Amino acid sequence: MGRFLVYNVQDILASLKITRTQLTVLGDVSRSDYNRNIYSLGSATNFSIIKTLQGDDAGKMVKAYLAHGKVLSKGKNRGTFAASIQVFVHLEQKVLRSGALPQASSQPTVNYDSLRDTFTRLCARYADNKKASARNRHAPQRARSQKDPAA
16 A cells, blocks of 8 residues: 655644645645646745735635736736635535536535545555556466476
């Protein structure tokens, strides 16, 4: 089975000297499966901008980020980060068919618990497939060693 790293969020916040909301906003505006960075604004620049923002409403802080001079100077390449806010702030995700683009809000919303359950099932299935693959890969070697004990 694979290894997992466990982090204590409070230790990370203390080390970075930011709030939980600032960490959420950093996740919202950084490159992820849900959006891209604003062109030429990397993690370090985003972090320095977000560290100056105050508040406990991630949505308002993202708007403040978008209004920041460094972000405004990038012009029309700005985004709204609506998808990442939905996932990281509201803990909801739209179900999409492969290759489909998000359209109307008529698609079902999946909450965190169902995502975690799906992830757990997929991890178990991955582990089973990995074991089966290892058995299949070693089967010819076992067959040879049973035929020829000197091998």
